[in-house]
Amino acid sequence: MKVKVIVDNAPPLYPGTLLRGRFTCTVDSSTQIRAIKIRCYGKEYTEWRGSGKNAPTFVGTHYFFQMETKLFEPEDGVINPGFYTYPFTFLLPPSLPSTFEFPYGYIRYSIKGFVDIPLAFDPKDRVDLAVISVLDINTLPESLRLPCQAKDESMMGCCWVYNTEPVTMEAQINKRVFVIGETIRINMEINNTSNDNVEQLVVKLVRCFVAHSENPRHDMRYINEDLTSKTITGVGAHGQQTYDVNLQIPHDLAVPNMVECQLIESIYRLEVTASTSGLNRDLNFVIAEIKVGHIEGPLESVASSSSYPNQSSYTSTYIPQTSGYPYPPNEKSKNAIGFEARDPSAPPAYNE
Structure with a gap:
């Protein structure tokens, strides 16, 4: 089974934006499933390794919002072979921080779609969104x-x-x-x-x-x-x-x-x-x-307004490290919407 999240909005994105998109599924054979779901969320995350031998890893997590919608739930618990498209919409909250990444953490917004299959790996896809937030x-x-x-x-x-x-x-x-x-x-x-x-x-x-x-x-x-x-x-x-x-x-x-x-x-x-x-x-x-x-x-x-933040200034922001401790490598931001996909210098991406 192959799945894909498609966001229809043209970047950049702003707080209060109505997100529209589609979640597509290509099913090769009849499969038992519980449901097909789409989730939109934004969070800030921090992490770094302490100094010294046996030092702990320091972390912090805070969600700005979490929204989930059930796109499809079969009555008989089976999805038949074929190609399926499920439209979705999410309204971003009116007050959000800007997308941001640096060596000790990040602020990220994502849309994640997945097929809930009992006792098996859930096919899933995630798209990261870049949100530009004005500070008045x-x-x-x-x-x-x-x-x-x-x-x-x-x-x-x-x-x-x-x-x-x-x-x-x-x-x-x-x-x-x-x-x-x-x-x-x-x-x-x-x-x-x-x-x-x-x-x-x-x-x-x-x-x-x-x-x-x-x-x-x-x-x-x-x-x-x-x-x-x-x-x-x-x-x-x-x-x-x-x-x-x-x-x-x-x-x-x-x-x-x-x-x-x-x-x-x-x-x-x-x-x-x-x-x-x-x-x-x-x-x-x-x-x-x-x-x-x-x-x-x-x-x-x-x-x-000419003083509105320029989208080009928000390309997966990386701040050169001038102080603090080195940070462990992380995985690449996936399918970024609103900024270029590149190797960020943020902590390891969350796996959900």
């Missing part, structure tokens, strides 16, 4: 639109031997929520009270993807990615300098919506790295955590 910044807390001030300090030194006087940073931004392509305006003052020079400063926007586990206990893994940066001149010993820095968020930045997630989150931070003279370690300062979204305006106009 108007749905975020109003407090993010208020000005934000930050003060941080760090000591110069090396090998636990530090100067007695710190390097201090004071910074201000007019808000903490932005859309892709927008410019972040930062007013910053560096006060170097140490005896060494700060050679240069790098102001950057950093994105951190965080994975959480549930079993055998809560744990976390993360990956940092520099999105954009600007290098400016430093401050001499016992010097003080004020800067106005404009940092533009890339127009083509893929911003996965993870508002509904429980196990995977994205964090955006404005940071400053100070390169110092001599053997001193570099100094790191955090200005603020911010939010980045796709649109600022009514959702009715989202389909024609």
Whole structure:
């Protein structure tokens, strides 16, 4: 018996989409079956191996939705030879995260059809769907639109031997929520009270993807990615300098919506790295955590908005690994709808 799931919707797919498709069965001989079923579901999954000998594997699973429909149930419990086509529809929930994959987990949506055969292997087929979810910044807390001030300090030194006087940073931004392509305006003052020079400063926007586990206990893994940066001149010993820095968020930045997630989150931070003279370690300062979204305006106009996320940015997202522990290999995403099928860097695909 051969089976196949066919999705009629043209990609991309969005929350609230009415999915239409067909499940086909080619039956070579009379076969006893209980039923023919189709299932649509979306979930986030995290997994990684702990470090050290006999370390446990950390996992987490959370379903956003699960829907199942019985397409056919024979009265006599037998399906005769022939070719059969069973249409189906599923309505995606209106609020969903974006499809996403990285070395410590994934967010995936799938349609799976199968023939329930008693005491035998169930013929089945699965199609993975790519869902693009818009993050409207108007749905975020109003407090993010208020000005934000930050003060941080760090000591110069090396090998636990530090100067007695710190390097201090004071910074201000007019808000903490932005859309892709927008410019972040930062007013910053560096006060170097140490005896060494700060050679240069790098102001950057950093994105951190965080994975959480549930079993055998809560744990976390993360990956940092520099999105954009600007290098400016430093401050001499016992010097003080004020800067106005404009940092533009890339127009083509893929911003996965993870508002509904429980196990995977994205964090955006404005940071400053100070390169110092001599053997001193570099100094790191955090200005603020911010939010980045796709649109600022009514959702009715989202389909024609130029700030709507580009489908090409969501090709089975892979984030280069820059931190954390290595991740075991996984199997290939199957029959992807809405993104190219490729070797993802996510955990082993679920077998259901």
